[in-house]
Amino acid sequence: MAEHPAYPVGLRLSGRRVVVLGGGQVAQRRLPALIAAGADIVLVSPEATPSVEAMADAGEITWARRPYQDGDLAEAWYALIATSDPETNSAASAEAERHRVWCVRSDDADQATAWTPATGHSEGVTVAVLTTDARGRDPRHTAAIRDAVVEGLRDGTLVAPHHRTRTPGVALVGGGPGDPDLITVRGRRLLAEADVVIADRLGPRDLLAELPPHVEVIDAAKIPYGRYMAQEAINNALIEHAKQGKSVVRLKGGDPYVFGRGMEEVQALAEAGIACTVVPGISSSISVPGAAGIPVTHRGVAHEFTVVSGHVAPDDERSLVDWPSLAKLTGTLVILMGVDKIGKIAETLVAHGKSPDTPVALVQEGTTAAQRRVDATLATVAETVRTEDVKPPAVIVIGAVVQVGPAPAA
Structure with a gap:
């Protein structure tokens, strides 16, 4: 089997039985994703780490507090074999083969019928990186690739344009105390996708230099106020650009709701019928x-x-x-x-x-x-x-x- 590359696929496990053998560190790392997928999880293990035990106590998994027995995998759709006993792992792997259950083995990838990719998530997208064959598996390398792609999507350095029509609106983004690295990953991604950025003087100014050339950057301190109060003028600018069908980011220092007049802007946008997303920031x-x-x-x-x-x-x-x-x-x-x-x-x-x-x-x-x-x-x-x-x-x-x-x- 090792002569052929693995076939990548996403499993829809919601409501389907998944059996996990072993309650150690491997299970502790893998269980949260299986829980998030909605799987009906049965853990078979005499012992478990405190974190795994907490998942059982919370009703997120069913824990059979005993060693593996032949027949445990009969009704499973997917199995994770991660006990500390190689003989038990081999026996369970053989059962999985008999019952045609896709099976991951933590101790021997060559004997597994499935491999777990290095996965990450960014705004509704799952990035999964899989080594092409067992002989050349390098978990650190695949994890590094995963991290680089996810980080690029989050901070906007890896731009993947939306090909469906985006809903125009405004995002109030807390930029943090000043260091550009202290903005949230969601805030940085929204900045990378913006058509217009209206920025405060105390926002992380260094981030503005990273924006694509087509993005219109407006200094809130220099908006012509005319007969309006300063805040009214900012509200009007947000509304005007959003009504033109643009994606607008209001970049504020710190957190929008900590002495940032964020709610005043949210209320003005709501009265104008404009959708608004609030992205919290690290308060100074x-x-x-x-x-x-x-x-x-x-x-x-x-x-x-x-x-x-x-x-x-x-x-x-x-x-x-x-x-x-x-x-x-x-x-x-x-x-x-x-x-x-x-x-x-x-x-x-x-x-x-x-x-x-x-x-x-x-x-x-x-x-x-x-x-x-x-x-x-x-x-x-x-x-x-x-x-x-x-x-x-x-x-x-x-x-x-x-x-x-x-x-x-x-």
């Missing part, structure tokens, strides 16, 4: 402190963290933040958009009970090549911002977690 409130060596929570130090917008000062009548209550919390306080208001914020927190010695870290341009961290206390932070010339965008972290990690480089 947790990623930027992490990139600077600061955990927002830490066992025995902080059991909660609070994220606050600092664009409105505590004494401003428009403020919706309960600063006196925040001063009483013992956890971490993360402030976004608060560089120019940090003096008043620190003063208010101290006035309502927070110690003046509470550590503060300001992380400017977090996750980018220009990232820098400046440390202070509530008592000194206002002066530190002035003397160190800290500029937005910067994430401010207040609390004992600032001192948990290694000391920042001088």
Whole structure:
């Protein structure tokens, strides 16, 4: 059989009996895909790893807690043989041959009637890479090919155009804190498929250079506002381009719903009858402190963290933040958009009970090549911002977690 290449095929196993022999690491890796395929799975094994046992406890598989017996494969459509006993594997393989059950063997590919390809998934597409014959099987090579193809589809470097008509609409994509590698794979793929990208100043700008030449890139900060408020003008631009039948990506920094006015845009699009997809992003409130060596929570130090917008000062009548209550919390306080208001914020927190010695870290341009961290206390932070010339965008972290990690480089 090894003289001929394997014939690739996709098995539709939903509701069909699949028998897995052995509850070890091989089963642990293969079972999730079989469960996802809807197979009626019977595991035959005296023991199983904790993860496999959890699948049985959850009712995802049926577990016969005993060794293999002749006849176990009689009603199966497909079998995975992965016990640690070669004799058992051979006996089960022989039974599979008698009953014409396609059978994968983890210990001896030459004696199997089926091979498991290296598989990956990207937006409704399954990529399966299979070695052509058993003698030249190289699992690491096939896995590397699989990974390269899937990654290319996800990040847009391997462009596979849709030949069916795409539904026009808008995707609100959270671009993450700034490093282009921190955008989600779905966000990157949608960018690669876009006709128009309307980008925020704080979005991952480096990604825009990777877009194909035909993509129209619009800087949201430079949209002519005219008689409109800035947000209205952005909403109108999204609606206008989508109504022209284009695929539009609204690229925002961080996450669209964390001080990003994402819901305002979703509501405007809904009122205009335009389909909208929201792709969450990594929020700078947790990623930027992490990139600077600061955990927002830490066992025995902080059991909660609070994220606050600092664009409105505590004494401003428009403020919706309960600063006196925040001063009483013992956890971490993360402030976004608060560089120019940090003096008043620190003063208010101290006035309502927070110690003046509470550590503060300001992380400017977090996750980018220009990232820098400046440390202070509530008592000194206002002066530190002035003397160190800290500029937005910067994430401010207040609390004992600032001192948990290694000391920042001088």
